């Protein structure tokens with residue numbers, strides 16, 4: 001279903017550490033900012049665009065509330081992660097107002113059948129997919145996904161949704177640690193793969209649970225050690241469509257994740273508070289990776305030899321319906337021998353740069369990050385690029 005609206009293959013150059021080229025969906029309604037951290041963040045409910053060509057949603061009792069300032073919050077989180085690590089997370093934004101498209105519902109409920117909305121809905125999901133695949137290739141199984149929201153509940157605390165309902169979070173540790181309840185969880189891959197062998201409940205509300213780390217840093221969160229369950233009737237958000245589709249809850253997905261519902265006061269309400277929160281967010285995520293996955297979050301994005309940032313010379317995308325040539329702009333390198341390696345240094349293919357300053361990837365190339373090596377004025381040049389296609 002997801003690929004129905006995708007027939008185009010595109011290449012994008014992802015520059016190193018200076019912010020990648022933004023990929024825009026149709027009409028700019030969806031944006032994907034490719035990154036190089038093992039963190040993928042989607043922001044489905046912060047948009048404000050109201051094109052008249054898309055009618056307001058009326059089907060299936062739609063929720064229309066915008067999650068105020070969550071796009072600004074996402075951008076600040078991106079910026080704070082970059083300040084901490086020198087690398088960017090993958091960010092996916094929906095710029096359409098929720099009254100036009102809900103990117104955290106299934107296709108029918110989210111679009112009410114409008115063709116333009118369906119295109120954007122598919123692009124949003126496809127970009128999350130692409131981002132997760134790129135991050136998995138770059139970082140192995142240590143990738144974390146956050147579906148970022150804002151809630152209007154009166155208790156000012158972060159609500160972390162692991163797909164467990166409020167009453168389930170009150171169950172005994174034995175129950176929550178049973179296979180049945182692990183199988184309901186959006187962090188089930190981490191339960192079986194964390195370095196300390198921490199059980200499910202420890203990851204939900206233990207000393208180094210995500211909520212606990214936020215609470216320790218001045219941002220109350222539920223579930224956490226300090227606040228282990230939200231309380232029946234609290235309208236707690238346990239996680240929605242995106243969390244179910246794009247985490248290890250979905251069979252075969254190796255990415256763990258959570259729906260993060262941010263309270264307004266002190267988190268989203270002003271530039272200063274968004275900045276303060278985002279700086280803590282970056283530190284907390286780094287601590288979370290260290291605690292459970294034994295890695296720095298920028299562990300792979302700063303691989304030495306890749307910091308040849310393009311300044312005058314760029315690799316630009318070539319859009320085609322098949323395997324197309326990848327154009328190099330700037331200086332002419334035609335006739336130069338090149339090697340394309342994967343991020344681990346293994347040669348993937350090699351050849352000669354063509355007369356028109358392009359090279360062509362083999363038909364078997366899969367989505368992911370690659371490094372193009374060639375010699376320029378006696379110096380070895382390394383350019384990193386990524387390929388995303390359908």
Ligand SMILES: [Zn+2]
Nearest residue numbers: 045067149150
């Ligand atoms: Zn929301």
